[in-house]
Structure formats: C-alpha cells, structure tokens
Amino acid sequence: MIDLRSDTVTKPDEEMREAARTAEVGDAVYDEDPTVNELERRAADIVDMEAALYVPSGTMGNQIAARVHTERGQEVLADRKSHVVTYELGGFAQHAALQVRMLDAGPRGVPTPEQVAAGYIEEDLHRAGTGLLCLENTHNARGGLAIEPAAIADAAAAAHERDVPVHLDGARLFNAATALDVPGTDLTEPVDSVMFCLSKGLGAPVGSMLAGSAEFIDAARRTRKLFGGGLRQAGLIAAPGLCALENVDDLETDHENARRLADGLAAIDGFDVKAPETNIVLVDVSETGREPEAVLERLRERDVVATQFGPTTVRFCTHRNVDREDVDLALDRIAETFG
Numbered sequence: 001m002i003d004l005r006s007d008t009v010t011k012p013d014e015e016m017r018e019a020a021r022t023a024e025v026g027d028a029v030y031d032e033d034p035t036v037n038e039l040e041r042r043a044a045d046i047v048d049m050e051a052a053l054y055v056p057s058g059t060m061g062n063q064i065a066a067r068v069h070t071e072r073g074q075e076v077l078a079d080r081k082s083h084v085v086t087y088e089l090g091g092f093a094q095h096a097a098l099q100v101r102m103l104d105a106g107p108r109g110v111p112t113p114e115q116v117a118a119g120y121i122e123e124d125l126h127r128a129g130t131g132l133l134c135l136e137n138t139h140n141a142r143g144g145l146a147i148e149p150a151a152i153a154d155a156a157a158a159a160h161e162r163d164v165p166v167h168l169d170g171a172r173l174f175n176a177a178t179a180l181d182v183p184g185t186d187l188t189e190p191v192d193s194v195m196f197c198l199s200k201g202l203g204a205p206v207g208s209m210l211a212g213s214a215e216f217i218d219a220a221r222r223t224r225k226l227f228g229g230g231l232r233q234a235g236l237i238a239a240p241g242l243c244a245l246e247n248v249d250d251l252e253t254d255h256e257n258a259r260r261l262a263d264g265l266a267a268i269d270g271f272d273v274k275a276p277e278t279n280i281v282l283v284d285v286s287e288t289g290r291e292p293e294a295v296l297e298r299l300r301e302r303d304v305v306a307t308q309f310g311p312t313t314v315r316f317c318t319h320r321n322v323d324r325e326d327v328d329l330a331l332d333r334i335a336e337t338f339g
Helices: 014-022 036-047 058-069 091-095 113-118 151-161 173-180 186-187 215-224 235-266 291-302 326-336
Strands: 049-057 073-080 098-101 130-136 168-169 193-197 208-212 272-274 282-285 311-317
Touching: 036 049, 036 151, 036 235, 049 058, 049 215, 058 091, 058 130, 058 168, 058 208, 058 215, 058 235, 098 113, 113 151, 113 235, 130 151, 130 215, 151 168, 168 282, 173 186, 173 235, 193 282, 208 311, 235 272, 235 282, 235 311, 235 326, 291 311, 291 326
Parallel strands: 073 098, 073 130, 130 168, 168 193
Antiparallel strands: 049 208, 193 208, 272 282, 282 311
C-alpha cells in the first residue's frame, strides 16, 4: 500500500524507537522530566522564542494559544479556509468562548494589512473587540502554500498596530522554511506565539510544540492542564521529538517527490493538477467524469490511497515514508487506471 493521504501517517524510525526506549523520564507536570525539558528548550531556540511547551497535538496547541491570548467573547480574525476555522471542531467557541470573524484572505490565505484593519473591532460598551489574529504556514487547505516572511510580517504589523496579538499555526512551519529557503525564525519573528508539529513531515509519533514569551508559556502550561494535557513520564514520547528536530533537512526530499508526483499526474487526462509548493498536491478530478469518492476507490483497488479535499478535489501528500520509487510506482498504477 502506498499511503499518500497525509504526512500524519509517518511512522517512527528505529532511531526514534531506540530514543523512546532509553529516554530518561520523570513527572513532567512537576517539571521533572529531563527529556521533555530538553525538548522544550531546543524547540524554543529553533523558533527564537523565550520558552516552549510540549503538547499532545497541534490542535491543542492552537486552542491553548487562543485561550491564553484572549478574553471570553472577543473576536478572532482568521482566513475562512484556515485549519483553526475548518478542522478544529469550533474549538475557539467551545474552549475560549470566542467569536471568529472569517476573512477571505485570497488564494494564498494570508490577510493583507487592509483586511486586518477592516476586520478589526474596537472594544466598546457593546462589542468585545478583536482579541487575536491567527495566521497559518504552510496553508493546508490552500494546497500546502509556503507563505512568505513579508506577508506574515505585514499582517502581524497591522494587528500589532491595534494591540492585537498574533498566533501562527505553523503545523508545517519547516516545510514553509524549506520551500522558501529561509530560516524558520524569519517566519516566526513577527508573531507572538507559534505552534509547530513534531509529527507530520518530521516523523515523530506524537506531539507538537507551542512557543512564545516566558509569561505566555507559563499561562499556557496551566491551560494545558485545564484541557487535560498534563503529561507525566512523557520523555518516552518526547525523545522521538528530539530526533524529529534533526529531520528538517529531509523535507526537501518530500518536496521533490511532490513535484515529481504532480508532473506525472498532470500527464493523465482529466487530472487538473495544482503545482505544489511543498509536500501537498491538489488534483481537480472533475474532468474525469467521476466524483472524488469514485476516483479514490479506484486508486485503493490498486493499493494507492489519497484523500478527498473538496467537492472535486483529491489530495496527495508526500512524506518520509514514501520514497521516489514509491512515487513512480503510484504513478504507474494511477496511469494504468485512468490513462
């Protein structure tokens, strides 16, 4: 089976399994797990923030950030296709009693300063006001787009001019940095907090990092406990996370495989392929005359799996457990099926 559904399906390698087996552990809620503490120190350094917090998932990291940055009833500005709006079960409303003011941030999913200004609501007797701007990089739903540092900086500056903090959902932050050939810190310097995943392309079995100021992380640690994310002997899962931080340079291989996959798919009649910027390939299959579900079923019969990503779109995602030979084999099977 060639699994191209998502980079979330990656499995830990032997180095990660050995790191988990030999990890030094303690009670992380008591701040006594040395492996977790080391992971948090290194993660903070990588994104040039004062402190970081290990959390079980990227969604929890985003939800904690929203809770800490805001007051109940405030509004959050976010692109209408952002992960925090579309894939987190309305968490902002459920966990932080926030309203979301959705912005149509255009094809790249990052709002302009003018959109931030237009969406901003000043607090008064009748309105709670804008409490947070959320950005995303890479932008998942728009095809794994690598958002340029200037676009992040411009949007953040517009928010900061109005005393609104900025959180970056950087689940695939290092895919963006790799694609843009810039340090990850160029993408995090303008924002107040950032979440990035250790799983997905970096290959850890579980976990994400939330980073920001020391004061922010102190509050985030308490909120993590509130959300049920207090971790005990978590060094067993943090140790593979330390290994994952060494895998950033491998992401370019995933991007190369995505380009190879896209080129091959584009040669198949009825497949309208969006050129990938990172490891996500979106294909409009409407010209095949089949619904995405039917396309996916035919692929599964040939041991190639992808996922539906819209009314006419199928998503393929390359990752460290899919090599060039797998891509070529998948292309052969797809071409035989739809060519």
